[in-house]
Amino acid sequence: MTTDPARRAALLRRSAPKVTEAAPDDAELLVLLEAVERVADHAGLRPWRTIALRGDARRRLGAALVEASGLDGAAADKLAAKPLRAPLLIALVVRRTWHPKAADWEQDAAAAGVAHMLSLLLDEAGWGVMWRTGPYTRHPAVADMHGLAPNEQLLGWLYVGGRDGERAPRGPARPPQFSSID
Numbered sequence: 001m002t003t004d005p006a007r008r009a010a011l012l013r014r015s016a017p018k019v020t021e022a023a024p025d026d027a028e029l030l031v032l033l034e035a036v037e038r039v040a041d042h043a044g045l046r047p048w049r050t051i052a053l054r055g056d057a058r059r060r061l062g063a064a065l066v067e068a069s070g071l072d073g074a075a076a077d078k079l080a081a082k083p084l085r086a087p088l089l090i091a092l093v094v095r096r097t098w099h100p101k102a103a104d105w106e107q108d109a110a111a112a113g114v115a116h117m118l119s120l121l122l123d124e125a126g127w128g129v130m131w132r133t134g135p136y137t138r139h140p141a142v143a144d145m146h147g148l149a150p151n152e153q154l155l156g157w158l159y160v161g162g163r164d165g166e167r168a169p170r171g172p173a174r175p176p177q178f179s180s181i182d
Contacts, residue, residue, distance in 0.1 A: 016128030019161025023088035039113040047107035051091040058083040068139035086159035
């Protein structure tokens with residue numbers, strides 16, 4: 001194993017589909033978000049923002065997901081409970097601003113980079129993390145629940161909590177998808 005901490009963190013990262021009720025507080029999140037501000041960002045637009053959802057906000061998200069789905073009964077109850085699987089959800093928002101040198105896709109890529117870097121930092125700090133999306137991520141009811149502006153779109157949520165036991169050993173590394181052109 002390498003001693004390079006960034007490479008080591010990337011190699012050890014795992015999605016944690018089940019977490020405990022422990023979660024980082026806002027002060028710890030702000031320390032990690034300070035590092036996330038270093039993500040590559042063409043034109044320095046900072047086309048992202050994060051929203052922490054705790055407590056009843058997770059229930060309101062569940063209700064918005066149900067509204068978006070049109071489901072009822074047991075299926076609606078199951079969908080409404082999904083945001084309760086972690087004590088902290090961090091909504092990842094891309095905030096697009098017109099710029100002649102930074103197309104929308106570049107702003108989306110920067111916001112996705114923030115999400116990934118934050119997931120690495122949370123994992124390295126000892127938290128269980130899983131990036132979740134779904135078919136209703138960009139539904140108007142879900143956007144309204146988050147208070148999104150017209151130029152904003154939700155990329156998904158980092159579900160964050162305490163690790164449920166030790167991290168499982170990772171299987172063999174997948175070969176990089178790489179080619180070289182001379």
